[in-house]
Amino acid sequence: MILYHGSNVAVPEPRLLRIQRELDFGKGFYTTTDRGQAEKWARRTALRLRQDRSFVTVYEVDAEEFAALTVLRFEKPDEAWLRYVTACRKGEDPARQTDVVIGPVANDQTMPVLDLYLAGMYDEREAIRRLLPQKLKDQVTFKTEKALGALRTKEVTAL
Numbered sequence: 001m002i003l004y005h006g007s008n009v010a011v012p013e014p015r016l017l018r019i020q021r022e023l024d025f026g027k028g029f030y031t032t033t034d035r036g037q038a039e040k041w042a043r044r045t046a047l048r049l050r051q052d053r054s055f056v057t058v059y060e061v062d063a064e065e066f067a068a069l070t071v072l073r074f075e076k077p078d079e080a081w082l083r084y085v086t087a088c089r090k091g092e093d094p095a096r097q098t099d100v101v102i103g104p105v106a107n108d109q110t111m112p113v114l115d116l117y118l119a120g121m122y123d124e125r126e127a128i129r130r131l132l133p134q135k136l137k138d139q140v141t142f143k144t145e146k147a148l149g150a151l152r153t154k155e156v157t158a159l
Contacts, residue, residue, distance in 0.1 A: 001033070001060070001061040001063075001066070002033070002058065002059070002060055002061075002154075003031035003032065003033060003058075003059045003060075003061060003140055003151070004031060004032055004033070004034070004035050004037070004038030004056050004057070004058055004059075005029070005030065005031045005032075005038060005041075005056070005057045005059065006037075006038035006039055006040065006041030006042030006043070006044075006045065006054065006055070006056050007041070007042055007045055007054070007055055007057070008042065008045045008046040008049050008051045008053065008054055008055070009055060010055045010057060010156040010158075011055070011057045011156075012057060012153045012156055013153070014029045014057075014059075014142070014148050014151055015029070015148065016028065016029060016142075016143075016144075016145065016148070022088060022089045022090070022091050023088065023089070023141075024085045024088060024089070024103075024105060024106050024139065024141075025084070025085070025088055025101040025103070025139065025141040025143070026088035026092075026093055026094075026101075026141075026143070027093075027143065028101070028141040028142055028143040029141065029142040029143075029148060030139055030140075030141050031059065031139070031140045031141070031142070032105070032137060032138055032139050032140065033138055033140065034137050034138065035056065035058075037105070037137040037138075038056045039054075039056055039159060042054035042055055042056055042159055043159065053158060053159075054158070054159045055156055055157065055158055055159065056156070056157045056159065057153060057155070057156045057157075058153070058154040058155045058156070058157070059151040059152060059153055059154060060151075060152045060154050061150050061151060061152070062150045062151075062152060065149060065150035066100075066150045069099035069100050069146065069147050069150065070097060070098050070099045070100070071098070071099065071100045071101075071102060072084075072095050072098045072100070072101045072102070072103075073101075073102045073103060074101075074102065074103030074104060075103070076104065076132065077103075077104045077110070077128065077131040077132060077134070077136060078128060079124055079128060081103055081104065082114075082117070082124060082127055082128060082131070083124075084101075084103075085106060085114065086114070086117070086118060089114070089118070090118075095143075098143060099142070099143060099144045099146055099147035100140065100141065100142055100143065100147050101140075101141045101143060102138065102139070102140050102141075103138065103139065104136035104137070104138060104139070105136055105137050105138060105139040106136075107134075107136065107137065109134055110131055110134060110136065113127055113130045113131055114127070
């Protein structure tokens with residue numbers, strides 16, 4: 001599996017940061033199988049931090065090491081995904097023993113739905129109804145040092 005990470009800096013040696021914003025799958029090292037998505041993340045991060053450079057780092061996953069990891073996978077934005085993302089965005093860690101979480105990414109189109117759900121304006125059923133038609137990209141989040149050990153850096157590209 002080939003994965004991409006977009007950032008304002010090159011990341012040849014991925015690591016877990018102590019301080020992070022509350023993201024979809026909680027604290028972790030975020031990647032995607034979609035290079036275009038990683039480029040978008042890189043540019044957005046550089047813009048948010050008022051920096052003029054952005055990078056995409058490409059990784060290959062060691063299949064044998066990955067097979068030994070505990071993986072939580074969400075195939076689509078369903079009730080379980082919504083509950084997990086909601087908990088993580090509130091700062092909770094619903095899957096403490098999980099090495100990797102894979103699933104759809106909440107993007108600019110989904111955030112209004114998630115915000116209205118979090119505010120109690122949509123119930124779970126209505127939020128899912130609004131999320132399902134969207135073509136969401138994926139994210140693969142490495143949550144432990146053991147999981148990061150499965151990544152092999154292939155290249156770093158400045159955008």
